[in-house]
Amino acid sequence: xxxxxxxxxxxxxxxxxxxxxxxxxxxxxxxxxxxxxxxxxxxxxxxxxxxxxxxxxxxxxxxxxxxxxxxxxxxxxxxxxxxxxxxxxxxxxxxxxxxxxxxxxxxxxxxxxxxxxxxxxxxxxxxxxxxxxxxxxxxxxxxxxxxxxxxxxxxxxxxxxxxxxxxxxxxxxxxxxxxxxxxxxxxxxxxxxxxxxxxxxxxxxxxxxxxxxxxxxxxxxxxxxxxxxxxxxxxxxxxxxxxxxxxxxxxxxxxxxxxxxxxxxxxxxxxxxxxxxxxxxxxxxxxxxxxxxxxxxxxxxxxxxxxxxxxxxxxxxxxxxxxxx
Amino acid sequence: xxxxxxxxxxxxxxxxxxxxxxxxxxxxxxxxxxxxxxxxxxxxxxxxxxxxxxxxxxxxxxxxxxxxxxxxxxxxxxxxxxxxxxxxxxxxxxxxxxxxxxxxxxxxxxxxxxxxxxxxxxxxxxxxxxxxxxxxxxxxxxxxxxxxxxxxxxxxxxxxxxxxxxxxxxxxxxxxxxxxxxxxxxxxxxxxxxxxxxxxxxxxxxxxxxxxxxxxxxxxxxxxxxxxxxxxxxxxxxxxxxxxxxxxxxxxxxxxxxxxxxxxxxxxxxxxxxxxxxxxxx
Numbered sequence: 001x002x003x004x005x006x007x008x009x010x011x012x013x014x015x016x017x018x019x020x021x022x023x024x025x026x027x028x029x030x031x032x033x034x035x036x037x038x039x040x041x042x043x044x045x046x047x048x049x050x051x052x053x054x055x056x057x058x059x060x061x062x063x064x065x066x067x068x069x070x071x072x073x074x075x076x077x078x079x080x081x082x083x084x085x086x087x088x089x090x091x092x093x094x095x096x097x098x099x100x101x102x103x104x105x106x107x108x109x110x111x112x113x114x115x116x117x118x119x120x121x122x123x124x125x126x127x128x129x130x131x132x133x134x135x136x137x138x139x140x141x142x143x144x145x146x147x148x149x150x151x152x153x154x155x156x157x158x159x160x161x162x163x164x165x166x167x168x169x170x171x172x173x174x175x176x177x178x179x180x181x182x183x184x185x186x187x188x189x190x191x192x193x194x195x196x197x198x199x200x201x202x203x204x205x206x207x208x209x210x211x212x213x214x215x216x217x218x219x220x221x222x223x224x225x226x227x228x229x230x231x232x233x234x235x236x237x238x239x240x241x242x243x244x245x246x247x248x249x250x251x252x253x254x255x256x257x258x259x260x261x262x263x264x265x266x267x268x269x270x271x272x273x274x275x276x277x278x279x280x281x282x283x284x285x286x287x288x289x290x291x292x293x294x295x296x297x298x299x300x301x302x303x304x305x306x307x308x309x310x311x312x313x314x315x316x317x318x319x320x321x322x323x324x325x
Numbered sequence: 326x327x328x329x330x331x332x333x334x335x336x337x338x339x340x341x342x343x344x345x346x347x348x349x350x351x352x353x354x355x356x357x358x359x360x361x362x363x364x365x366x367x368x369x370x371x372x373x374x375x376x377x378x379x380x381x382x383x384x385x386x387x388x389x390x391x392x393x394x395x396x397x398x399x400x401x402x403x404x405x406x407x408x409x410x411x412x413x414x415x416x417x418x419x420x421x422x423x424x425x426x427x428x429x430x431x432x433x434x435x436x437x438x439x440x441x442x443x444x445x446x447x448x449x450x451x452x453x454x455x456x457x458x459x460x461x462x463x464x465x466x467x468x469x470x471x472x473x474x475x476x477x478x479x480x481x482x483x484x485x486x487x488x489x490x491x492x493x494x495x496x497x498x499x500x501x502x503x504x505x506x507x508x509x510x511x512x513x514x515x516x517x518x519x520x521x522x523x524x525x526x527x528x529x530x531x532x533x534x535x536x537x538x539x540x541x542x543x544x545x546x547x548x549x550x551x552x553x554x555x556x557x558x559x560x561x562x563x564x565x566x567x568x569x570x571x572x573x574x575x576x577x578x579x580x581x582x583x584x585x586x587x588x589x590x591x592x593x594x595x596x597x598x599x600x601x602x603x604x605x606x607x
Binding site: 038041042044045046048049051052053055056058059060061062063064066067070077078123124127130132134135137138139140141142143144145146147148149150151152155156157158159160162164165166167169170173199203204207208211231256259260262263266267281284285288289294297298301302304305308309312 | 339340343344346347350351353354355356357358360361364372373374375376377419420422423425426427430431432433435438441442445447448449450451452453454455456457458459460462475476477478479480481484509534537538540541544545555556557559560563569571574575578581582585586589590593596597600601
């Protein structure tokens with residue numbers, strides 16, 4: 001059973017042959033001077049790692065705590081004065097009639113982009129793993145949108161979705177269906193941004209799954225085939241379990257990036273219509289920088305970060321037990 | 326690799342289905358891009374037409390001229406290039422030195438420091454953007470390159486990947502470096518970096534792509550059009566008038582996406598290596 005370490009070594013070996021790898025002890029022996037003057041190594045460590053760590057403290061960890069503090073203030077961005085309100089912003093958010101909608105939109109968007117992305121990505125990966133002519137070119141085309149700017153992708157798809165003059169309208173017209181009001185209906189707008197998000201990001205999922213599929217031992221599948229297993233059964237009983245670690249990894253990374261998505265929503269809908277595409281992340285931006293309610297925005301940010309931490313920890317705990325390592 | 330003959334009979338219909346799937350996948354991925362390219366050449370009356378017209382009547386560049394005249398695209402391009410090159414360059418430097426320190430140098434709280442770097446991966450930039458915006462504004466960095474670059478400069482993912490790679494380096498290289506009596510700085514640049522070139526290139530390309538496409542932060546700290554980067558400036562074409570002028574907007578979108586597409590097609594092996602290196606490392 002290949003472990004995630006094996007998988008990693010699989011790609012690393014293309015880069016540097018992992019033969020003769022230094023053991024930790026050898027690596028320690030490589031810096032023998034430390035015994036005499038440990039402070040010299042410490043000083044060097046600070047010189048090498050210090051700038052990066054300092055930047056992380058100033059621009060990640062300190063603001064994380066600041067944000068927690070701001071969330072207890074009634075404070076407008078740029079204003080010199082702020083009123084402490086304790087948990088008032090949190091109370092306001094949980095009691096706001098719009099909150100249920102924002103949470104629903106966030107849930108739908110996240111589940112559809114993460115779940116849909118994994119399913120479609122796996123399908124694409126299975127296709128690309130077959131010995132078909134032109135699969136190299138297909139892989140290139142499928143991954144290409146992933147490296148494009150989210151804003152540009154959002155804008156070009158806005159034209160694709162134009163209810164009168166776009167491709168979707170023409171395709172639906174060909175089968176006798178009128179184009180849905182992608183721009184003006186909150187629900188259709190949400191479907192629209194989900195489709196565009198999937199189009200842009202599915203190539204990444206496909207690529208990671210493809211790398212994992214290529215490391216599935218071929219003789220395992222041949223043995224199953226000789227035993228009379230259909231390709232579908234072999235896939236379900238042999239390949240899928242082997243993909244467990246990859247699915248685990250993708251579930252965390254795609255969840256993180258889905259929750260952070262901003263570019264496509266900003267370019268296509270600006271959270272509208274009727275806040276139908278306002279996710280929690282978009283609400284943080286809107287409250288903080290459009291409405292200027294920095295304290296309230298920080299409270300939403302804190303809630304979202306707490307959820308993110310809990311979900312990630314649960315994923316790690318739960319999956320650790322279930323995935324074959 | 327050869328297919329076992331026992332299964333070849335079953336493969337015929339599967340093969341056909343495979344090709345149909347492949348063609349469908351390619352069509353879905355490529356049609357929107359083709360639509361964008363063609364729209365860049367279309368006049369208003371070719372865009373606002375039912376049924377839709379795929380091919381433009383002529384391939385003149387008037388939409389491109391209009392886009393370039395409406396907003397300072399040359400500035401956007403320059404700003405994107407400067408922030409990407411400096412941002413990605415410094416980020417690589419920070420990642421390499423931090424990973425070197427974590428793998429090859431001694432420090433009492435080494436595990437804690439590495440944990441600090443890795444945990445940052447879990448903090449989305451939106452969570453900390455208000456404090457960071459306040460800090461950058463108080464430093465007078467609004468509408469400056471340092472304002473765009475510095476807050477996102479720290480390397481967490483790069484450090485992680487470089488550390489993984491350094492742990493696989495052969496001992497002989499390290500011994501050669503130690504015998505040479507070179508300083509750690511020299512060891513990093515003369516021994517470690519050269520044999521790590523493929524990994525470094527892959528990570529660098531991923532950094533460059535993400536810096537180039539960065540949108541939210543530059544949107545917050547820049548409001549002067551001559552300091553905008555390409556993704557931020559592109560939206561000016563959208564906001565200029567009430568009714569979207571698709572031809573001009575698509576021409577602008579082509580200008581933003583084509584350099585990246587060309588780079589991707591030329592360097593796709595390395596870019597894909599970079600993407601999967603992150604992936605299979607877990």
